[in-house]
Amino acid sequence: MGMEEKVSFFKDGLRLDGRRADELRPIKMEVGVLARADGSCYMEMGDNKVIAAVYGPREVHPRHLQEATRAIVRYRYNMASFSVEERKRPGPDRRSYEVSKVSREALEPVILTSYFPKSVVDIFVEVLQADAGTRTAGINAASVALADAGIPMKSLISSCAAGKVDGEIVLDPMKIEDNLGEADVPIAMTPGGDITLLQMDGRLAPEEFRRALELAKTGCQQIYEIQRKVLVDRYSSISGSGSCDQAPALAEDEIHE
Amino acid sequence: MSDVVMAEIRKDYLYHLVLKGERADGRAFDEYRDINLETGPIRKADGSALVRLGKTQVMVGVKIQPGEPFSDTPNKGVIITNAELVPLASPNFEPGPPNEVGIELARVVDRGVRESGAIDLEALCIAPGEKVWIVFIDVHILDDCGNLMDASSLGAIAALMTAKVPAAQYNLGEDYPLPVKDIPVATTAVEFGDATIFDPDTDEESVADTKLTVITTADGSVCGMQKSGPGFLSQDHIYRIVDIACERAREIREKFLEV
């Protein structure tokens, strides 16, 4: 912020990649992409490429971390060395610790940890290519991976950011907009609108912040539909439909009622 | 996050199959699983490759940046190879810096690239004694279903072969393809029940106590080897592995790497 050369972010009302102010970057999601993990999801959000995996619930190591009445949730966000412009030294840095913490806190509120005392739900997110918005992509992928692993949750979590460039509030800033723009507001929320992640940096008037939050929410809603679809479609392609007239095929487990 | 003790009943089954000349997934002893190679999936890297070897998945990224040469080789570029066995890829991988397994993997991949002369280090010199190109080869394991070595090696050479030196952004001329002068391919086999099994999967790796990796070049020379694991290797088996390794490597080279 405060560069000597003035970059113009809009041309004929469109952003540098041809998007309107309220448009998300193209999204691609695939569920169940890893064999070893209990749940997994690969996601592309614009040029961001992330893969999320869930292991758990499983035994906690070291034992002393376990909690008597609930599962603990761990989230590890990590960037591959080749994911960024200048090769990054492997391993966590202060930024990835922070991203890991807020991402975990974005998902924890919906996970029913009381179902699995003395265990851990491990969430791992690897960023393979970064272009602003990796933490939001990670949370989106992690949410689907958690469902894929069969973790009981109150709902999925969807995440998206809004920013400000050239005085305009824009949805899902890409890297150049994030680097040279005036603000960045990543959020995560339940489909019902409860916010579980909220960060902000830059400078916004309170009214602008309100607009940014509302815009980010619309982004989250669109992402939710994609997350839901990728999970549901996975089974309808095998069975051919979602409905039937016979007794439910999976249901014969009265012994456990 | 620790290795689960394998059921004896499973071990017995694998040995039983081997005595019949069979493997659990129906492959021949010297047969590889299906390989899928995608080059350039990471556009922002200078070179990249995603390798699928059976269900094993490995992503390799190459970044090329200017830097200082080592003082004892002032005219030569630098190759730095690292492998990250991230916890996402296996219940047995823990977060943290590479342990001996990860370090061994990186060093053997590096050996293949370096000893084959695939990269002409002197061609990477920009200003002798001051500036050279540093080639980072970063192996990122995504799914460990056995034989990470061969998958990582294949990914590394494929990423290098499709890499470009980003000279333009450093005002050092135009971008140009990284000159690659050889195509090293690693072939790994494990021993158990007196049989030599190539491209082991997770269970086969667990049961075996000895593993041998042989890296061969385009003209069939051996440019790297590594025996790992606490067991014995007979000389006969070693020679047989080398022979088959040359053959398998040639097939892989022809099918995936020579265009």
Add this chain to the structure above:
Amino acid sequence: MDHKDRDVVVPGDHLSDDPKKAGEGTYVKDGRVRSLLYGMASSYKDKVRVIPLAGKYVPSPGDTVIGTVQDIVFSNWIININSPYEGLLHISELPRKIEMNEMSKFLRIGSSVMARVKDVDSTMKVELTMNDRRLGILTRGRVAEISPTRVPRLIGKGGSMINMLKKELNCNLFVGQNGRIWVDGNDDDMDLALKTILIIEKEAHTTGLTDRITEFLRAEKEARS
């Protein structure tokens, strides 16, 4: 949006506006019944429930399980039962009396057993027993692993699927609630049994499966003869 019976649902999907209908796999918030799981919605009797399509096995008293001995600690064998919780088999829970110094000789690390869950306490301590003629140490055969969520389908309504398999497959079959299945027979018969079990796992959520499997087995046996 209400979901129909047998729809695939995700956590948070709205199932009903009647809290009295809330069954397994659901929760109630603000008077509405929602799914807790990624699974299939099911109206059964007058409850709406969600049957999971994925998830780990959580031991329950009475379950029969197949496990592998990981360790021997004092008078307990520590058994991996493919769950976030390990099983403890106490020396007193065997069909015959064993001394503590004979434990490894009787049942060593790496051995597999068919056991029953005797008790699970509030600290998730899982006690197993082998004190039953139908249980015991597995010395032959093979063990396959499927998602525990598919075990009910493998068993079938009133045992319909598993009984059909036992009849048609010429193998001994034992299904553990923890997703592990033991088969014993000759090599070819075990191969067919395992192949069939994996098909059932993959298509567990579809309709007409028992008929399709019966037909599949008939075709396989014809091809063999």
